[in-house]
Amino acid sequence: MLLAKYPRRRYTHAKTPIEKLTHLTKLLNGPTIYIKRDDLLGLAGGGNKTRKLEFLIADAIRNGADTIVTGGALQSNHCRLTLAAAIKEGLKCQLILEEGVATPYNPNANGNNLLFNLLGAESIKVVPHGSDMLAEMHALGEELAMAGRTPYVVPIGGSNELGSVGYAACAQEILQQSFEDGLVFDDVVVASGSGGTQAGLIVGFHASSAPINVHGINVSRPNETQIPLITNLVHQTADYLNVSDNHLADHVHCYDGYVGEGYTIPTQGMIEAVQMLARTEGILLDSVYTGKVMAGLIDLIRKGAFKKEDNVLFVHTGGSTSLYANPTLFDDDLFVL
Template identity: 40%
Template sequence: MPDSDLVNRFPRVRLMNGPTPIQQLSHLEKVLGEKRKGVSIWVKRDDLMELGGGGNKLRKLEFLLGEAMAEGCDTVVVTGGIQSNFARLAAAACARTGLACEVVLAQMVPRETEIYQANGNVVLDRLFGAHVHILELGDDAGGFALRRAAEIAASGGKAFVGTLGGSTPVGALGYVGCAFEIESQSTEIGTPFDQVVIPNGSGGMHAGLVAGAAISGRDPFQIRAHTVLSPADACVAATAGKVNAVFELLGSKARIQAEDLNINGTQLGGGYGIPTSEMVGAVKLVGRSEGLLLDPVYGGKAFAGLLSDIETEVIAPGSNVLFIMTGGSPGLFAYADALNSN
């Protein structure tokens, strides 16, 4: 069975208009000069998608909404933090497909400023027509979402509940397909990528990429993740479980162990969504050298990790590295206080 057929046999709602481009960051390479140690830095522009401001969650939502519609659901209920990119893109995707959307936003980040609580993604959630529930500190978002689903059912509807980040085995199928996409594009441009660098939040993107890489015969350890949500040990264990669940969903007998995963925890800082000086520096460097927007929660920390990996030669001198730009630029406006210093 061709690789693409492995994922195309699942219910899917098309939310993207083809593969996202891969581009070399030539000007950034010039700015870094000798500091880049001959490493060629490329980005896969998963921020460049037409729907909802773009971002990696659309790959997951293609399959999650496919699952919801196959089950006859008329409403999608999703959970996330206040500045959830998944919630924003779920709202946009539901607007496109005619489904009702409710987003349940939990206080996952200790930032109580008005700019954080009401700006950025929250503005877009409402603009796309979602019913927004902002919970108090300590409230259980998952439990709230399930109660809302029960209330919707009681009133004659049927709700699909999307878990944090959409990181179910079905959601991860979007990044199994992305792994095949990268393999094809790498061949087309004649550039083999020695490492693929990503952020790891809820783990679905990493799980899908690892499963897709393994099916394609590549070493999963070549996918280098910087955790932005949980400490490295917890992230490794959770991600390994997700990878194996994806294999099972695909009907593959392949399995991985925790030691097969390449996950680093040095960029987490004080925790999920808490700014670090390294993140701010990476966001500004890429913005000022390439005019591109890294988000402050995921991409900024992961790109700071990439720069550190070049410096410490975790990324081998002279190699080709591909960074996946996962989108999330609306979140920059919620972090203006952290980014506005020169």
Template identity: 40%
Template sequence: MSHDLTRLEAALARYPRVTLLEGPTPLQKLSRLSALPDMNGCTLYVKRDDLTGLGGGGNKLRKLEFLLGEALAQGADTLVTWGGLQSNHARLTAAVAARQGLACELILTQSGVRTDDDYRLNGNVLLDGLFGPTIHRLPQGAAPEPFAADLVEQLERQGRKPFVMPLGGSSPTGCLGYAACAAEILHQGNALGLQFDRIIVPNGSSGTHSGLLAGLTEARSSTRITGFTVLGTQEQAYAATLDKTRQVLQLLDDSTSLSGETLSIDGSQRGDAYGVPTEAMREATRLLASHEGLLTDPVYGGKAFAGLLASVRNGAFPAGSHLLFLMTGGLPGIFAYRSAYD
């Protein structure tokens, strides 16, 4: 296979990391979906990052391995982070704090789109409370960053040592988790005797996409990535992902450059706004569940998988292509979106 794994793994080894995963997540072929006529001879696989175990699983645990390594190296005793009411990152930060015996402060913001009880009380927000963090619910429209800054000052005055986890865990350090995932995927491809032509990911805070792209670039892999933005516009997601990928590459190897032409962002599946269900998302999540018995969330994975299906059906990939979809988890969100499936 055409890549340099040793180069990538040596770069990652320089950073503190706390193991939170139980080993590599499975890589599975979607045999029934791949056999459908409208898949145009493409073979679909999934990378099961919904099966990371701790706290209900999900992609944020990979980022938290490196963020927690940094936090413990600084002597932190409290993790502070923020996100929406249904934030997967907030849930997993609370779970990691519980596992490590650390205090945790979650700052949760209200949705301007969803106000129903399923969204406000079920899904991730229900699980958050089970892990025992202190939860701060901000009113609609309140900015979490200044609240977090004030909270950190208050904790420091109390003699605590807080460490701020960024939104989605998607700082350059957090993104190293997906550079490590890139190495894991390359190893698994080697074992299968194949190289993926394209990896498809949801793009929210851009950390998963940026980390993977940085890792593949550092490993000199020819595998391309397409991210379907679910949060910002296509232009916003492109700019944020390009900037973040370059920052991650600075951590890995400051001699490695990245051309903007390497970055592929698709805005066709975002819908009216972040978290707003689309008909394509509903069809994609139902198709994956009914043909493969697999569940993907309605906010991230559902929209990205809809994008993959649309691309394949439209002939974007030649017959014989090996396509890998990254299942990022977020399954508790399904229960918060019950009404979307009525």
């Protein structure tokens, strides 16, 4: 895997830190837990999309784009970061936002919504829950092209083979840090949503023959649909990067027991996990992604899924900006030190 040959923009200036979660490790009395601070990546507020956008926006620029089109949920971190990357590159950015099942669009909402306006999205189109987002984005792209613009559609979550390269690169970064610090990771635990993060890590570790298990904690779908989604993206990414596809599908591990009633819908486990990280380590997670992933990790540890001597790396994919969109969510104390 020769990543240097793929066009890339740079939005972060150093490796993100890997920190030992001493208090959490002691509290759970299981494996030693580390955290990869991808919430500290560059652009407006950091998070996993920044790594994907380094490759996606480079491709947009190579294609002469003047306008980036993308979409996501009402509190989409992906939309915030895509917009920030576009602004940094002097490009326009138009967003399509999908309403939630029970959450209509509120133009005055805090969190990421506030930042869409602050960063100056050129337009925001709101569509009802269940809309075909890909079709909406392509229709907008065609409209822009008819008007003489050069649009570039960034897929939902930045999850295609180009976006996944960002996380194949992250796998290399983790291996380098592991070597520098003399730390061997047995397992990596990460969010499994649109899939680029998990798929990229799987391909990146596999390309280096590193025997690290990547555990994807689903945030929206059951395994029935999530495993094929991740497996396809793993194959596409391996193909794009010329990585051998040998037994790659065997490396796809997803857990669908922590989604709760659905995407963005809070769970008790998520609330406990977000409070636990905040109150033991002073680290902010979010309610939609990393809170559910941490709830999964805590539960797996309590169930004895890891050995005491294991080193487990939790990838913090960002998202805490959305905490400000729902100020009463953490009113009940489910975790008290």
